[in-house]
Amino acid sequence: MTRLIVSKLLQMLFTLWVILTVLFFLFRLGLPDPTVALVTDGLSPEDRAIVTERFGLDRPLPAQYVIYLGNALTGEFGRSFHYNAPVTSIVGERVANTLVLMLPAILISYTIGPLLGVLLAWKRGSKLEAGGITAGLVLRSAPMFWVGMLVIMLFGIQLGWFPTSGMRTFPYEAANFFEKIFTLDFLHHLILPTIVITLYYTGLPMLIMRNTMLEVMGEDFIEFAGARGLSRARVMYRHAARNALLPVVTQAAVTAGLAVGGQVVVEVVFSWPGLGLEMFNAVRTSDYPLAQAAFMLMAAIILVLNFAADVIYGRLDPRVSYTSEGAGV
Amino acid sequence: MQETLHLLWRAIKQDRLATFGVLVVTILVLVALFAPVLATHDPYAMTERVEGTALWVRGEQVQIQEGIAADTLFSVSADGPDSYVAAGAGGHVMRYADGEWSPVATPTTETLRAISAAAARSIAVGHNGTVLWYIDGVFEQVPAPTEADLFGVSLTEDGTALAVGESGTVLHLDGDEWRTLEVPVARDLHAVALLSSDYGYIVGARGTLLRFDGQQLAEVVSPTFRDLINIALFDRSAGYAVGERGTVLRYREGEWVEERGPLSRTLRSVAMSSAEEALVVGTHGDMMRRSGGTWQQVATGYSRHFRGVTSDGDTAVAVGTDPYINSLAHPSPEHYFGTTHNGRDIYSQVIHGSRTALVVGFVAALMVTVIGTNVGLFSGYVRGRTDNVLMRIVDIMYALPLEPFAMVLVLLGRPGIHIIILAVGLLTWRTTARIIRSQVLSLADRPFVKAARIAGASPLRIIYKHIAPNVLPLAFLQLAVAMAFAITAEATLSFLGLGPPRLYSWGTILHQARLSGAWRTAWWWVIPPGVLIMLTVVSVFFISRALEVIANPRLSRR
Numbered sequence: 030m031t032r033l034i035v036s037k038l039l040q041m042l043f044t045l046w047v048i049l050t051v052l053f054f055l056f057r058l059g060l061p062d063p064t065v066a067l068v069t070d071g072l073s074p075e076d077r078a079i080v081t082e083r084f085g086l087d088r089p090l091p092a093q094y095v096i097y098l099g100n101a102l103t104g105e106f107g108r109s110f111h112y113n114a115p116v117t118s119i120v121g122e123r124v125a126n127t128l129v130l131m132l133p134a135i136l137i138s139y140t141i142g143p144l145l146g147v148l149l150a151w152k153r154g155s156k157l158e159a160g161g162i163t164a165g166l167v168l169r170s171a172p173m174f175w176v177g178m179l180v181i182m183l184f185g186i187q188l189g190w191f192p193t194s195g196m197r198t199f200p201y202e203a204a205n206f207f208e209k210i211f212t213l214d215f216l217h218h219l220i221l222p223t224i225v226i227t228l229y230y231t232g233l234p235m236l237i238m239r240n241t242m243l244e245v246m247g248e249d250f251i252e253f254a255g256a257r258g259l260s261r262a263r264v265m266y267r268h269a270a271r272n273a274l275l276p277v278v279t280q281a282a283v284t285a286g287l288a289v290g291g292q293v294v295v296e297v298v299f300s301w302p303g304l305g306l307e308m309f310n311a312v313r314t315s316d317y318p319l320a321q322a323a324f325m326l327m328a329a330i331i332l333v334l335n336f337a338a339d340v341i342y343g344r345l346d347p348r349v350s351y352t353s354e355g356a357g358v
Numbered sequence: 359m360q361e362t363l364h365l366l367w368r369a370i371k372q373d374r375l376a377t378f379g380v381l382v383v384t385i386l387v388l389v390a391l392f393a394p395v396l397a398t399h400d401p402y403a404m405t406e407r408v409e410g411t412a413l414w415v416r417g418e419q420v421q422i423q424e425g426i427a428a429d430t431l432f433s434v435s436a437d438g439p440d441s442y443v444a445a446g447a448g449g450h451v452m453r454y455a456d457g458e459w460s461p462v463a464t465p466t467t468e469t470l471r472a473i474s475a476a477a478a479r480s481i482a483v484g485h486n487g488t489v490l491w492y493i494d495g496v497f498e499q500v501p502a503p504t505e506a507d508l509f510g511v512s513l514t515e516d517g518t519a520l521a522v523g524e525s526g527t528v529l530h531l532d533g534d535e536w537r538t539l540e541v542p543v544a545r546d547l548h549a550v551a552l553l554s555s556d557y558g559y560i561v562g563a564r565g566t567l568l569r570f571d572g573q574q575l576a577e578v579v580s581p582t583f584r585d586l587i588n589i590a591l592f593d594r595s596a597g598y599a600v601g602e603r604g605t606v607l608r609y610r611e612g613e614w615v616e617e618r619g620p621l622s623r624t625l626r627s628v629a630m631s632s633a634e635e636a637l638v639v640g641t642h643g644d645m646m647r648r649s650g651g652t653w654q655q656v657a658t659g660y661s662r663h664f665r666g667v668t669s670d671g672d673t674a675v676a677v678g679t680d681p682y683i684n685s686l687a688h689p690s691p692e693h694y695f696g697t698t699h700n701g702r703d704i705y706s707q708v709i710h711g712s713r714t715a716l717v718v719g720f721v722a723a724l725m726v727t728v729i730g731t732n733v734g735l736f737s738g739y740v741r742g743r744t745d746n747v748l749m750r751i752v753d754i755m756y757a758l759p760l761e762p763f764a765m766v767l768v769l770l771g772r773p774g775i776h777i778i779i780l781a782v783g784l785l786t787w788r789t790t791a792r793i794i795r796s797q798v799l800s801l802a803d804r805p806f807v808k809a810a811r812i813a814g815a816s817p818l819r820i821i822y823k824h825i826a827p828n829v830l831p832l833a834f835l836q837l838a839v840a841m842a843f844a845i846t847a848e849a850t851l852s853f854l855g856l857g858p859p860r861l862y863s864w865g866t867i868l869h870q871a872r873l874s875g876a877w878r879t880a881w882w883w884v885i886p887p888g889v890l891i892m893l894t895v896v897s898v899f900f901i902s903r904a905l906e907v908i909a910n911p912r913l914s915r916r
């Protein structure tokens with residue numbers, strides 16, 4: 030187990046290094062003047078010299094690369110043009126904002142989804158199953174940003190039940206992150222975006238669970254369990270479901286990766302001050318250092334989430350699902 | 359290959375949802391192909407609307423009455439107590455009596471630019487020398503000695519009338535006969551005010567002021583060089599003329615003097631209710647009133663252009679309006695899905711958007727499938743170090759989030775359709791590669807592959823000749839899945855503004871709705887593109903479910 034964790038950890042660091050490298054060359058090749066990726070135009074010559082020195086911009090490319098890696102390791106990503114502040118200080122809280130929106134929604138999806146999947150398999154051949162499958166596919170087809178717009182229009186504007194943007198009602202005072210989120214006002218803001226993300230991601234585990242359940246239900250031990258006089262619900266949820274959970278878990282890891290990207294649109298629609306919205310604004314204002322750091326952090330989040338999934342289900346065979354429902358792409 | 363296709367077709371026919379999916383996709387392809395025919399409007403064109411509007415001013419109260427005529431109204435004149443006539447484009451004449459506007463039949467469809475009423479009679483003049491007389495409840499066209507466009511007319515109680523028009527045209531009616539007057543200038547004349555058969559003024563382009571003495575016209579020194587558009591005389595000692603850029607001229611005891619009012623845009627019409635009181639209307643809902651010796655702006659709460667105004671004691675009525683952009687119109691037979699804030703037809707945009715969705719969806723999905731299948735084939739067959747390296751790359755791909763990746767590409771380049779295709783194509787072949795690889799792994803140990811290897815076939819030949827045909831159904835399935843994903847991705851990236859700025863796609867439409875800020879209430883702008891994205895993607899899902907049964911016979915037990 031320890032060996033597995035260590036090897037996964039090394040793999041994660043290797044991937045992070047590759048992404049850092051690709052980003053380095055993308056930004057160096059894509060921009061005519063590398064200093065614009067790190068310093069503002071309005072910077073005084075002295076400040077410019079300091080930044081040039083710190084990032085080694087006057088040295089040859091390989092040397093720059095080494096300095097860049099060193100800086101990335103210490104969390105030095107330059108200064109944001111837009112905020113005129115170190116990038117690291119800006120993105121720090123944004124990461125927390127993103128996670129506090131994303132993780133609960135994914136968790137809910139991957140709790141409700143499999144439970145519904147078991148139900149569909151159990152009621153195989155019924156109208157409920159057919160309706161459930163269609164509903165699952167339809168929910169997966171509706172783009173999240175669009176559902177977000179509809180939900181805001183209906184519950185936010187028409188009915189006025191929920192706030193339509195941000196994490197808290199301004200003005201508010203909070204000494205730290207936890208003070209900010211442990212309030213009813215925050216929950217009130219959280220509900221709509223959570224519903225939107227949950228609706229989108231519930232379909233996939235539900236359909237995968239149903240498919241695997243159908244396979245497991247053909248196995249002998251299920252029949253034995255039934256013959257032992259156990260109730261149908263007990264057989265379904267205790268015996269069959271436990272054995273059908275594997276592909277769902279595999280998919281959960283992949284979904285975590287997709288969710289970090291998909292999060293961007295939700296944050297944009299709901300003006301949620303997370304990493305995605307920051308990245309979106311950075312692209313609009315050509316804030317290269319901020320965009321670079323935000324991207325790096327999103328990749329890091331995916332890697333950490335995947336790592337966590339790998340560790341928790343360490344011994345599980347990462348089977349690949351064939352099904353289109355299973356193909357998260 | 360042919361057999362595979364045949365199997366696919368059978369599977370689709372057996373599945374009701376898949377049949378629905380194929381139907382929807384077929385319709386979409388047809389819609390995309392015939393988009394220019396199916397679209398009712400140019401998706402880029404800002405559609406306009408015209409309608410006649412009246413604005414009532416009673417004391418301090420202002421009240422708008424929209425849609426009283428089917429066309430722009432240019433001029434209005436009081437023809438009795440609480441009774442008005444208004445003339446406009448298309449030969450429309452409206453009469454207000456007993457609290458209601460009703461149309462009056464005219465024998466012309468020419469644009470009527472001015473109308474003047476006195477002593478139960480009216481004269482309307484318009485383009486191409488049109489002159490209409492209104493007597494005993496009927497409009498009659500009378501022959502006029504000109505072909506020129508006529509812009510202004512004024513009728514007196516005793517039956518004298520002057521009509522003015524382009525290039526210094528002035529017609530004089532004395533008794534029953536119209537004759538052309540000698541005019542000292544050749545500029546366009548815009549309006550005329552006649553107090554009696556021997557006293558009147560004419561205004562025109564570049565500050566032109568002409569005095570009429572019953573017989574002939576004389577040019578008066580003008581204090582302005584700007585176009586004068588309208589004139590009103592209260593008596594022989596008081597009058598006003600208005601024109602472009604807020605120009606106001608005041609007439610006092612034989613002299614015209616420029617005055618400054620609070621408005622700076624074009625002023626189009628002026629009416630006087632006493633020697634000291636005047637009301638002026640202009641473009642963009644502008645209105646001002648002079649009373650107590652100063653000009654004061656009157657808030658109308660309206661932003662369309664006024665054309666004419668007249669007053670009758672305490673009541674004044676202004677008419678308009680010019681064609682205006684039909685912004686945020688609700689769905690109607692004219693615009694099936696309503697219009698955007700720029701008056702663009704949403705139905706036509708959605709129709710054209712189907713092209714982008716299908717093309718991007720297909721090209722990106724093809725790219726994904728080609729890259730993914732080839733990587734999967736090599737990785738699965740060659741194994742060893744190659745497999746390791748390729749699968750490491752796949753792992754890295756899984757760590758890159760799609761939307762941010764596309765954003766980086768846009769940051770370094772510029773938004774466009776190629777960015778979307780590249781982002782989807784370069785990133786999402788990862789799943790296809792993994793799935794094809796695991797299939798190839800099991801195929802590689804089959805006897806027919808071993809036999810080929812012993813027979814001395816090269817690895818390339820084995821991969822493409824022997825293994826590839828067997829993973830083809832799976833590749834087809836992945837193509838469908840990738841297409842569904844690519845269409846969603848295109849919509850998402852376009853929604854974020856990363857798409858081509860000049861090309862409509864469903865995502866772009868929603869992007870513009872969001873940018874305009876109108877999406878919070880303009881449901882007709884938000885719902886159609888989203889429903890189409892959903893319908894397209896779910897159809898492809900339905901089809902891919904049917905394909906699965908072929909690609910993966912293990913599932914047919916279900």
